[in-house]
Amino acid sequence: MINLDRVTVTYPDAARPTLRDVDLTIAEGELVLVSGRTGVGKSTLLGLLNGLVPHFTGGHLQGTVRIDGIDTRHRAPRELAHLVGVVGQDPLAGFVTDIVEDELAYGMEQLGTPPDTMRTRVEETLDLLGIAGLRRRPLQSLSGGQQQRVAIGSVLTAHPRVLVLDEPTSALDPTAAEEVLAAVTRLVHDLGVTVVMAEHRMERVVQYADGMLLLPGDGRVLHGTPAELLVTAVSVPPVVRLGRLAGWTPLPLSVRDARRLAAPLRARLADAPAPYRGLPPHGAPVLVAERITVRYGRVVAVREVSLRLHAGQVTALMGRNGSGKSSLLWAVQGSGARAAGTVEVAGVDPHDVPGRQARRLVGLVPQTAADLLYLETVRAECEAADRESGARPGETRALLERIATGIDPDQHPRDLSEGQRLALALAVQLAAAPRVLLLDEPTRGLDYEAKAAFGAVLHELTARGHSVVLATHDVELVAEVADRVVVMAEGEVVADGPVAHVLSGSTAFAPQVSRVLGAGGWLTVGDVERALSAVAT
Amino acid sequence: MTISGRITAASRSYWLERDLHPGAWWLWALGLAAAASRTTNPVLLLMLLGVACTVVFARRGNAPWAAAFRLYLWLALAIVVLRVAFRLVFGGGEGETILISAPGIPLPSWAAGVSLFGPVSAEALLGGLYDGLRLATMVVCIGAANALANPKRMLKAMPGALYETGTVVVVAMSVFPQLAESVLRVRAARRLRGDAGSGLRALRAVVVPVLEDALERSLRLAAAMDSRGYGRSGEASAAGRRLTGVLTIGGLVGVCVGIYATLDGSSPRYLAGPLLAVAVAVAATGFVLSGRRVRCTRYRPDRWRTAELVAAGSGLTTLVLMWASTSDPLAMNPPVSVLAWPSVPMVPAIAVLIGALPAVLTPHPAIEAGVPAPVEPAPTSRAAESPQAVG
Numbered sequence: 001m002i003n004l005d006r007v008t009v010t011y012p013d014a015a016r017p018t019l020r021d022v023d024l025t026i027a028e029g030e031l032v033l034v035s036g037r038t039g040v041g042k043s044t045l046l047g048l049l050n051g052l053v054p055h056f057t058g059g060h061l062q063g064t065v066r067i068d069g070i071d072t073r074h075r076a077p078r079e080l081a082h083l084v085g086v087v088g089q090d091p092l093a094g095f096v097t098d099i100v101e102d103e104l105a106y107g108m109e110q111l112g113t114p115p116d117t118m119r120t121r122v123e124e125t126l127d128l129l130g131i132a133g134l135r136r137r138p139l140q141s142l143s144g145g146q147q148q149r150v151a152i153g154s155v156l157t158a159h160p161r162v163l164v165l166d167e168p169t170s171a172l173d174p175t176a177a178e179e180v181l182a183a184v185t186r187l188v189h190d191l192g193v194t195v196v197m198a199e200h201r202m203e204r205v206v207q208y209a210d211g212m213l214l215l216p217g218d219g220r221v222l223h224g225t226p227a228e229l230l231v232t233a234v235s236v237p238p239v240v241r242l243g244r245l246a247g248w249t250p251l252p253l254s255v256r257d258a259r260r261l262a263a264p265l266r267a268r269l270a271d272a273p274a275p276y277r278g279l280p281p282h283g284a285p286v287l288v289a290e291r292i293t294v295r296y297g298r299v300v301a302v303r304e305v306s307l308r309l310h311a312g313q314v315t316a317l318m319g320r321n322g323s324g325k326s327s328l329l330w331a332v333q334g335s336g337a338r339a340a341g342t343v344e345v346a347g348v349d350p351h352d353v354p355g356r357q358a359r360r361l362v363g364l365v366p367q368t369a370a371d372l373l374y375l376e377t378v379r380a381e382c383e384a385a386d387r388e389s390g391a392r393p394g395e396t397r398a399l400l401e402r403i404a405t406g407i408d409p410d411q412h413p414r415d416l417s418e419g420q421r422l423a424l425a426l427a428v429q430l431a432a433a434p435r436v437l438l439l440d441e442p443t444r445g446l447d448y449e450a451k452a453a454f455g456a457v458l459h460e461l462t463a464r465g466h467s468v469v470l471a472t473h474d475v476e477l478v479a480e481v482a483d484r485v486v487v488m489a490e491g492e493v494v495a496d497g498p499v500a501h502v503l504s505g506s507t508a509f510a511p512q513v514s515r516v517l518g519a520g521g522w523l524t525v526g527d528v529e530r531a532l533s534a535v536a537t
Numbered sequence: 538m539t540i541s542g543r544i545t546a547a548s549r550s551y552w553l554e555r556d557l558h559p560g561a562w563w564l565w566a567l568g569l570a571a572a573a574s575r576t577t578n579p580v581l582l583l584m585l586l587g588v589a590c591t592v593v594f595a596r597r598g599n600a601p602w603a604a605a606f607r608l609y610l611w612l613a614l615a616i617v618v619l620r621v622a623f624r625l626v627f628g629g630g631e632g633e634t635i636l637i638s639a640p641g642i643p644l645p646s647w648a649a650g651v652s653l654f655g656p657v658s659a660e661a662l663l664g665g666l667y668d669g670l671r672l673a674t675m676v677v678c679i680g681a682a683n684a685l686a687n688p689k690r691m692l693k694a695m696p697g698a699l700y701e702t703g704t705v706v707v708v709a710m711s712v713f714p715q716l717a718e719s720v721l722r723v724r725a726a727r728r729l730r731g732d733a734g735s736g737l738r739a740l741r742a743v744v745v746p747v748l749e750d751a752l753e754r755s756l757r758l759a760a761a762m763d764s765r766g767y768g769r770s771g772e773a774s775a776a777g778r779r780l781t782g783v784l785t786i787g788g789l790v791g792v793c794v795g796i797y798a799t800l801d802g803s804s805p806r807y808l809a810g811p812l813l814a815v816a817v818a819v820a821a822t823g824f825v826l827s828g829r830r831v832r833c834t835r836y837r838p839d840r841w842r843t844a845e846l847v848a849a850g851s852g853l854t855t856l857v858l859m860w861a862s863t864s865d866p867l868a869m870n871p872p873v874s875v876l877a878w879p880s881v882p883m884v885p886a887i888a889v890l891i892g893a894l895p896a897v898l899t900p901h902p903a904i905e906a907g908v909p910a911p912v913e914p915a916p917t918s919r920a921a922e923s924p925q926a927v928g
Contacts, residue, residue: 052764056759056760056763076763077760077764078766081765081769082766085764086761086764088757088760088761093757094758094762096704096758096762098689098707101836102836105836105837106836107765108834108836109833109835109836110833111766112832114834118834118836118837119837333729335725335728335729336725355728356731356732358731359729359731363729366725371722371746372729372730373746374741374742374746385730388730388731389731414749428730429729429730432731
């Protein structure tokens with residue numbers, strides 16, 4: 001179905017080709033996962049499949065790309081619309097109309113599909129993706145998972161043979177991600193669509209994949225089954241790392257496979273000491289929030305939430321999209337809307353003092369960290385941050401260097417990778433040395449290595465006495481870094497406790513290791529590794 | 538099937554709840570608006586206002602744009618108030634019944650012809666009121682069309698030649714809310730950096746990220762549209778494009794001139810009827826020619842049936858009758874110099890009432906399942922909502 005023959009892609013001004021001499025063939029009806037670190041050319045590879053690379057993005061293409069026998073070299077992406085459906089990372093950015101039904105029909109209208117065919121296809125697609133109840137809803141009013149399914153449906157109505165998905169679940173909570181992936185696997189099984197999907201959170205997808213394309217970063221593309229490639233791959237989901245640690249063969253890809261192999265490991269761990277999870281909070285809290293309420297018109301986003309934060313603690317704030325996590329963070333920081341309630345840090349309510357003073361009490365890195373940045377170079381950005389926060393000159397640069405080494409100070413902030421940009425935003429906010437740091441979805445778009453680096457930064461911050469709150473959907477990250485988890489639903493706190501207690505007791509939020517090993521409070525591969533070495537000695 | 542059975546069946550299908558073709562509502566509303574432009578008789582104008590409101594409240598759906606009708610009513614009120622206030626500020630001394638004799642402020646000679654304050658007469662105020670009322674009525678009529686017909690569906694009903702323009706307009710309309718959201722987000726982020734600054738630097742700190750954001754977003758949208766086949770249909774030759782362009786633009790300019798001449802009684806008559814007819818023909822040719830190369834199809838196009846004829850017909854009948862009733866110019870445009878209650882002419886009054894017929898003679902709009910009503914539902918009705926609507 002997809003055939004790349006000696007393909008090399010070079011962007012102008014690039015020192016070396018992004019992809020080099022790629023030969024690969026993907027058969028019809030396969031679900032292929034594209035994996036690799038940020039910036040190794042995953043998007044380029046996906047863009048090749050419908051001609052966006054090089055027709056839209058520019059760059060030089062050598063070799064041939066054939067989709068269903070058609071060479072993309074002389075065809076603009078629009079001429080391939082009936083063959084390849086592409087869904088981007090942010091579905092809202094790709095919507096052309098404003099109502100679900102019209103969006104599903106848009107592609108067919110462009111292709112000149114007869115009206116009665118359009119009518120039946122729209123109905124079929126609504127049912128296939130389970131969105132029939134949303135047909136007349138405005139696209140803006142849908143939840144993230146619903147939007148992603150509409151975006152998939154809107155390319156599916158053109159009956160493409162190939163579906164290309166770029167990070168389809170990166171912005172979704174675990175439950176919404178399951179919805180989308182269930183829809184995608186149904187397409188593969190029922191319609192025989194070939195799916196090529198890039199996804200950082202491999203743990204969500206790898207069990208469904210027939211094949212895998214691994215981009216090691218030197219321009220090559222390795223093609224094989226996930227089981228073959230993951231034996232040696234650097235970025236792997238926790239269940240695979242656990243499998244490697246325990247020496248299981250074949251390497252398990254899903255929790256279900258691992259659980260069947262796990263009985264001996266469970267027996268060994270039964271005698272091991274329980275995983276160490278930091279000290280319980282002690283001393284006076286650094287931040288006391290009492291009965292915080294946030295409302296937008298008649299919608300109550302946060303309802304009388306009280307929160308105490310202690311120094312040296314990482315608190316994860318979880319809950320589905322729209323449960324009030326962001327509103328709570330902004331209200332606590334003081335610059336967001338707050339209808340009622342009080343916040344106290346060092347005897348002051350950050351809402352009552354000017355922004356300059358508030359950020360020394362509570363710092364917040366918003367969901368789109370790039371909003372904080374507005375200058376042309378990293379250096380200028382750091383110098384501005386020094387001035388604004390009254391830090392001594394060079395402080396922000398030093399912080400940045402500690403968080404992420406080797407960022408070229410003359411680069412434009414927009415040209416940094418996601419992880420580097422987060423590091424810069426973090427450094428800018430840390431320049432004011434806030435006692436409490438709030439982070440809203442910081443790890444969106446970060447790969448495993450960048451997340452590990454981010455975890456190390458959090459560890460250092462808490463060691464220096466900061467209190468960190470992390471709003472996130474990423475269960476595995478929470479398992480690695482958090483001490484305490486607060487789960488919100490409909491603006492209220494539904495669970496609050498030590499991380500092991502909250503996560504292992506949850507169906508939606510349990511990390512893979514905990515699902516494999518069952519009760520016992522094991523959350524991460526690191527926990528298991530330490531316990532095993534303790535048993536061995 | 539008996540004849541009476543057929544009639545029952547036909548009337549049942551006529552009354553079936555559905556959204557009328559947006560064009561029908563626009564024709565109806567434009568008819569009323571044009572009718573309003575012919576008169577300054579406050580009684581007729583108030584009747585027209587009443588008719589527009591009646592039809593809107595009887596036949597609007599529960600969509601967001603229907604709720605925007607209130608804004609048009611406020612706008613209309615503002616227009617009337619402003620018109621009268623202008624007469625107070627810029628002097629309204631022409632007339633015998635001086636109500637307020639405020640001293641005028643002498644203006645320098647370069648502002649000759651404009652006076653500030655001064656005596657205000659009842660006649661001047663009345664003139665302002667009549668004028669304002671006429672404009673307000675026309676605004677409310679347009680608002681009624683917007684409330685009754687989804688403005689974006691109107692774009693979809695455009696001829697094929699305007700299809701791509703319609704897409705561009707829809708995209709542009711969605712850009713503004715996004716831009717506003719982007720500005721709010723970036724300003725909130727500025728506060729997080731403790732930067733309450735003002736002046737050029739603060740402006741730049743907001744404008745740069747917002748523009749970068751908008752640019753990135755539009756690139757992503759362009760890529761998405763390209764991937765989905767936008768612009769796939771038909772390439773025309775340069776000469777062909779030029780010909781259709783000239784025909785379309787020329788025709789539309791002609792239509793504008795023709796409509797102006799028709800509405801303005803003092804223009805030469807040959808500019809009114811004949812020019813309008815020729816211009817419409819030219820523009821139509823242009824549309825047909827350029828529409829021919831568009832190979833897009835339409836999903837669920839609105840259909841034009843009897844109910845549409847009733848709605849559009851009633852508005853146009855109002856217009857035609859109003860137009861034809863030249864018998865009593867004093868009643869259509871009552872002089873403000875005579876401070877008397879204006880008389881109500883028979884034929885125009887009936888004409889206006891005909892405009893209210895769609896309120897009873899058209900089917901109700903379809904209730905869209907799952908769309909939240911513009912007014913927040915009572916807490917008890919929440920349980921009845923579908924689970925998807927809550928999710």
